[in-house]
Amino acid sequence: MFLTDGGSENVNTKVSSLIKSYSDTITHRIAKRDVLFSNSMIEAFNKVLKHQFLYPRTISNRTSLENIMREVIPIYNNERPQLKLGGNTPDETFNGTPINFNQYSNGIKEQKALRIVQNKQNSCRSCL
Structure with missing residues (x-):
């Protein structure tokens, strides 16, 4: 699992392409959208x-x-x-x-x- 926040540096076509290049071995999860926890306060x-x-x-x-x-x-x-x-x-x-x-x-x-x-x-x- 690749867990990030929803910032544009993490959610974009380049990151998506990289993740897809690993077939189905990596799943991109977005904090506060796909999971309940986040490091947003820090x-x-x-x-x-x-x-x-x-x-x-x-x-x-x-x-x-x-x-x-x-x-x-x-x-x-x-x-x-x-x-x-x-x-x-x-x-x-x-x-x-x-x-x-x-x-x-x-x-x-x-x-x-x-x-x-x-x-x-x-x-x-x-x-x-």
Whole structure:
């Protein structure tokens, strides 16, 4: 069984052709469509981590990555409100903090402003 999510990188004619080339020995299953489980929650986290926290930075080696991760994981867990958590941060949800949608709106504005400042500090001139 070849289990993937339903993303276009996994569900397309090239992948279908490759699977068919193995006759009936491989069955392509799509998470949340053909099976009840999925890794979509961690995929969503990985996307946020990469696009909002890692790609805007210069990462020259493992030590640099480890230092950045020590900085950004607390931001993700303690400062960044999330719609799926009703506007709470992961830490607030874990600790049972009630949902406050006004806080969510304000938090989104603050985080957007923070990302703009961080992106302007990016070494990639084409991103400015």
